[in-house]
Amino acid sequence: MNSINIVHNNKIFLIFQFFLQTIMARGPKKHMKRITAPKSWMLSKLGGNWTTRPSQGPHKLRESIPLSVILQHKLKYALYAREVQTILADKDGNIKVDGKVRSDFGYPVGLQDVITIDKTRESYRVLYDVQGKFILKSIKPDEAKFKLVKVTQKKVGPNNVPYIVTSDARTIRYPNPDIHVNDTLKIDLETGKVVDFLKEEPGNLCYIIGGNNIGRVGLIQHRERHLGSFDIVHVKDSNGKHFSTRINNIFTIGKGKKSLISLPDDNGLYLTALEKKQAREHQEETKKQ
Numbered sequence: 556m557n558s559i560n561i562v563h564n565n566k567i568f569l570i571f572q573f574f575l576q577t578i579m580a581r582g583p584k585k586h587m588k589r590i591t592a593p594k595s596w597m598l599s600k601l602g603g604n605w606t607t608r609p610s611q612g613p614h615k616l617r618e619s620i621p622l623s624v625i626l627q628h629k630l631k632y633a634l635y636a637r638e639v640q641t642i643l644a645d646k647d648g649n650i651k652v653d654g655k656v657r658s659d660f661g662y663p664v665g666l667q668d669v670i671t672i673d674k675t676r677e678s679y680r681v682l683y684d685v686q687g688k689f690i691l692k693s694i695k696p697d698e699a700k701f702k703l704v705k706v707t708q709k710k711v712g713p714n715n716v717p718y719i720v721t722s723d724a725r726t727i728r729y730p731n732p733d734i735h736v737n738d739t740l741k742i743d744l745e746t747g748k749v750v751d752f753l754k755e756e757p758g759n760l761c762y763i764i765g766g767n768n769i770g771r772v773g774l775i776q777h778r779e780r781h782l783g784s785f786d787i788v789h790v791k792d793s794n795g796k797h798f799s800t801r802i803n804n805i806f807t808i809g810k811g812k813k814s815l816i817s818l819p820d821d822n823g824l825y826l827t828a829l830e831k832k833q834a835r836e837h838q839e840e841t842k843k844q
């Protein structure tokens with residue numbers, strides 16, 4: 556009886572504590588426990604219990620990674636949160652995302668965003684690898700001038716102005732009428748203009764941005780219609796492996812076989828444990844010869 560009471564009291568205490576914290580907290584939460592940070596951030600288990608919570612922005616919480624986490628853990632520029640703050644707060648504007656200076660610690664960076672560090676003349680594109688982790692692909696200055704986005708909506712606004720909305724929350728008025736929902740746009744980051752577009756259709760190269768096959772790259776084969784449910788798209792990678800995924804996971808990245816962007820080091824090719832071992836052995840053998 557007693558022990559039940561203690562447990563019960565404990566609960567009340569916890570609720571009370573939570574209540575206190577809620578009223579005492581000022582403004583939105585700035586941090587999140589590392590344990591609850593999305594798996595795709597791939598933080599190491601060491602080095603503190605707290606990480607930055609992404610601010611509100613163009614990407615959803617689960618699909619983005621805070622700028623500070625990128626600087627601290629992915630690029631290894633800064634060892635401590637305070638150093639990241641110094642880098643970001645610099646008057647010269649050290650860090651650009653999609654060509655705009657960002658100094659917010661928690662600025663949410665997402666898939667396909669381009670990070671530029673002028674001082675070191677480095678640029679990166681944010682992508683997923685085949686494990687579904689965010690990676691920063693180092694890119695040449697030429698490639699850092701554009702990004703790829705997916706069209707999420709196509710509408711007609713007031714005064715009959717047609718417009719499209721993109722996956723990174725851009726609104727583009729008077730788009731080329733051949734551009735449809737789910738197509739990919741190549742956006743010039745300096746002007747914000749659409750310089751090219753890619754159709755989501757068979758024969759084009761695509762990148763998988765969700766589901767079990769995340770990070771894989773292959774040619775779109777065909778689309779299977781499922782009334783009242785997600786359509787399924789069949790894809791074949793350059794190793795000849797077939798897989799299928801829901802249509803919402805498809806992101807076209809090329810006309811035909813050629814990708815417009817540099818791919819992660821895994822080339823979007825998923826290898827089983829056995830295949831990885833064989834590839835390693837093959838590499839060692841060729842080294843010996």
Ligand SMILES: *[C@@H]1O[C@H](CO)[C@@H](O)[C@H](O)[C@H]1NC(C)=O
Pocket residue numbers: 602603604
């Ligand atoms: C993280 O949390 C654990 C358990 O709550 C605690 O023992 C540890 O000291 C904390 N580490 C840091 C760096 O705060």
Ligand SMILES: *[C@@H]1O[C@H](CO)[C@@H](O)[C@H](O)[C@H]1NC(C)=O
Pocket residue numbers: 735736737786802803804
């Ligand atoms: C675009 O993708 C969505 C899923 O994200 C799908 O339901 C829709 O049918 C697609 N539209 C076109 C025109 O292919």
